[in-house]
Amino acid sequence: MTEFLQSLPVYIALLAALLNLVRRQWSLNLVALVVQFICVFPPLLKILPLQLALIHPFTGLMVTLILYLTLLGVGGIKAIDLRHTLTSGELFRGAAGVFLLATLRAFLPQIHQAVFPLVSIDHLFLSLGLILIGLLQMGTIREPFYLAIGILTFLSGFELLYSGLEFSFLLEALLVAVNLLLAIVGSFFIIKDSESEAA
Amino acid sequence: MSNTVIIWIVLPALLGLSLIFIQRLPKLSAVLGTLFPLVFAGLALIFSRGLTLIFIGRVFTLADSLTIFGRTIQITADQLGIIALLYMLCFAWNLVGRLFIVSQWFNSLSLVITALWVSVQFINPFLYSAVVIELIALISVPLLSPRGTPARSGVLRFLSMQTLAMPLILLSGWMVSGIETSPSAEALVLRGALLVIAGFSLWAGIFPLHSWLPMLTEETHPWVISFLQTIMQIGLAFFSLKFLNQYAWLRNLEEIKIVLKWVGALCLISAGIIVTFQRKLSRIFGYLYLSGTGYIVLSMAFQQQGWLNLLTLYLLPRAFGYWSLGYALSLMHEALGSEALRLSELKGLIWRYPRISILLLCSLLNIIGMPLFSLFPSHRIIWSVLASESLPIRLLIGFGLIGMIIMFLRVLAAAIQPAGVINDDKQERAVLIVPVVMIISLMVLGGLFPQAFSTPLQDLFISFQNLLP
Structure with missing residues (x-):
């Protein structure tokens, strides 16, 4: 039971990333992004002191806030509609995401042993899972907002993986800057797109 | 100020960012955006023979490293040629950039980008x-x-x-x-x-x-x-x-x-x-x-x-x-x-x-x-x-x-x-x-x-x- 509870954040984070990959509803995507960033915190807490483990979820919240305020400004925030039926594209992305995660899970012991023996299995599954889902999102979507979410997911996975390997304050500061700039770039794209649509 | 990292990375980046605030004055922004990289390139060439300069009887000596977040960034005299080249590029492009209808942020961001490319060469x-x-x-x-x-x-x-x-x-x-x-x-x-x-x-x-x-x-x-x-x-x-x-x-x-x-x-x-x-x-x-x-x-x-x-x-x-x-x-x-x-x-x-x-x-x-x-x-x-x-x-x-x-x-x-x-x-x-x-x-x-x-x-x-x- 304890093991399951310890692994729970891993699965919630991956589910949130899958939701972002599948659904195209800005409000829902922002909620899923927040959940994803928060669920990265427990695995980080296992390897880093509290103050350092808080950096990533805190940055994530800032990033989501920037995106939320931008969407609010352009009138993109609407009530979440959960009854919306899945389109074929959404089904494809969902199936591809689940397939990738299942394949990763199957080969995880080998990857763990051969490449990342110092990182725990759960930590590795979450980080590589986020990297794969982020990659899939970057490769299958052309809308700037979702590309920004894809890159954030990818970077989130990578940061998690790298923090399991080594930690540096300078690197952490640079990665925080990258995340915040990425949110600003995402907002820039959202504003540009809304301006062009209005024109 | 008497530090190579501050002079060729921190200061240009700050000046570049400050140019953002005067982007509504395009002529001034273009002049400063051209002048700053030229000055940084010139300084890099002057100090490339040694980090000590004697000018009108005064001795200017630059420290060659700066520690940020426990990591050292070091720029020595023999690396200043690279910096001079990068700032010369920035100068060359800003020199005639005003002739074309480009982004109003070109002068400022080009300087920031150059400063970052300089930092890429020296982060440790x-x-x-x-x-x-x-x-x-x-x-x-x-x-x-x-x-x-x-x-x-x-x-x-x-x-x-x-x-x-x-x-x-x-x-x-x-x-x-x-x-x-x-x-x-x-x-x-x-x-x-x-x-x-x-x-x-x-x-x-x-x-x-x-x-x-x-x-x-x-x-x-x-x-x-x-x-x-x-x-x-x-x-x-x-x-x-x-x-x-x-x-x-x-x-x-x-x-x-x-x-x-x-x-x-x-x-x-x-x-x-x-x-x-x-x-x-x-x-x-x-x-x-x-x-x-x-x-x-x-x-x-x-x-x-x-x-x-x-x-x-x-x-x-x-x-x-x-x-x-x-x-x-x-x-x-x-x-x-x-x-x-x-x-x-x-x-x-x-x-x-x-x-x-x-x-x-x-x-x-x-x-x-x-x-x-x-x-x-x-x-x-x-x-x-x-x-x-x-x-x-x-x-x-x-x-x-x-x-x-x-x-x-x-x-x-x-x-x-x-x-x-x-x-x-x-x-x-x-x-x-x-x-x-x-x-x-x-x-x-x-x-x-x-x-x-x-x-x-x-x-x-x-x-x-x-x-x-």
Whole structure:
């Protein structure tokens, strides 16, 4: 039971990333992004002191806030509609995401042993899972907002993986800057797109 | 203030950011954006002989390192040549940037980007520079995709590729840490080398990961993209030399030389073949960058045979070639009012805009490396050395060159076709004759006296001691 509870954040984070990959509803995507960033915190807490483990979820919240305020400004925030039926594209992305995660899970012991023996299995599954889902999102979507979410997911996975390997304050500061700039770039794209649509 | 890191990284970045606040005063912003990089380049040249300067009886001594977050950034006197070159690029592009309708943030962001490219060369551990390169890509977005236009696929793909490269480089560093003490770890060496090559391929847009390059040159103003790509190409060249200089396992890997030769040759052939079929000058510009990357990679493949000297002969003419071509394309962009610059729109160009046409044709001949022009001496050395290489590599490079010549002939054919009836009120400004003659004269002088371009860069690679013969 304890093991399951310890692994729970891993699965919630991956589910949130899958939701972002599948659904195209800005409000829902922002909620899923927040959940994803928060669920990265427990695995980080296992390897880093509290103050350092808080950096990533805190940055994530800032990033989501920037995106939320931008969407609010352009009138993109609407009530979440959960009854919306899945389109074929959404089904494809969902199936591809689940397939990738299942394949990763199957080969995880080998990857763990051969490449990342110092990182725990759960930590590795979450980080590589986020990297794969982020990659899939970057490769299958052309809308700037979702590309920004894809890159954030990818970077989130990578940061998690790298923090399991080594930690540096300078690197952490640079990665925080990258995340915040990425949110600003995402907002820039959202504003540009809304301006062009209005024109 | 008396610290090299503050003077050449922190201060320019702050000044660049401060220019954002005066972007509504474009003239002042342009003047300051031109002046600042010139001052930083000048200071770098002055202090490159030593970090102590005696001026009117006063002694100025600069500290050479700064510690940030427990890591040291160090810039020594013999590395200031690299800084001078990067700031000179920023100066050259800001000098005439005001003539074109580019993003209002060009002056400020170009200075910030240059400061970041300088920091890429000196952050310690140098692998963390990969994150700074990602920052540069993100900061470039407002220049690549100005407001008023929707975000296009080129800039999105560019962002994705740059983001993918960063983890590869960081992981390569972690993977091979401690390899110097256990040189028998062959599998680790190969894995690390693969990650490094993949990372650099994504960054530089090396064939076959180059698709974003022509898309970006098509979507962006030629003046902006020529600056971003030139400083990126040169910045990445220095950064990759740093890799080779620092990592003995990478430098001594026999396979790396073979891979570099093939990568360089593939860049040249792919650029040469694809460019033959292009219908837009803007996309051709992208493939010329791919070809330039190919020549730089080839130079690195032969670094142990003294080819670093060749890079000193090559870098400045190449940058000047991009500058002149960017200038010609920007003039055409404004004159024709066309973003893509289709070859069909060039019909009769030489009759309508003779000065711009001559500049364009000479710039193309220069960048291809034809005799009489400034890139010919360095290209001739590369071709003659490669003549002793294997037949497939010779063929690839030969066909690549033929492709470039065919592209030039297509542009020439379009430009000299009779114009027909054109409802065009725009007239070419007579004063353009002055910059056109000056630029073409410089190209020819560079071809006749190649030392003129290489002498200022003579000590450029002195800090890469492990790569010097």
